[in-house]
Amino acid sequence: MEISGIISAIIIGIIIGVLGRLVVPGRQHIGVLLTIVVGIVAALIGAAIASGLGVADTKGIDWIEWLIQIGLAGVGIAALDRSRARR
Template sequence: MSFTGIVMALIVGLIIGALGRLVVPGKQNIPIWLTMVIGVVAALLGTVIARAVGVSDTKGVDWIELLFQVVLAAIGVALVAGIGSRRRVTR
């Protein structure tokens, strides 16, 4: 993977993380940097899943791959926000 490919993956991941955060209802009490990390991981996993299914290389925009990435980011944000909120509860 080239330097340009890595930079593009990071940029796409940041956007995916923001979209994933927007999809999850309610307020998420997690830092923005963590949302970005979740987005980068979700973008990479979404690409792997799209390639495994055979829908990563289509003409035009890869909507199915993008859908995989956003759904994974939303799940990641929801999980991390849920775990973070449970840690802050005092008994």
């Protein structure tokens, strides 16, 4: 992976993390940095899932891939929020 790919993954991860945080109702007890990490991981896993389903490369905006990534980020944020709330 080139440096431009890493930078774009971080930027997309930030966007995915913020959108995933907005999907989860209520107040979350995780920090911004952890939200970004969850977003980056969700973006990478979501891209792999979309590629496996054959919906990653479409003409125009890849809406299905974005929805998969945002859904994964929402699940990751909710899971981390619940694990932190138990402590």
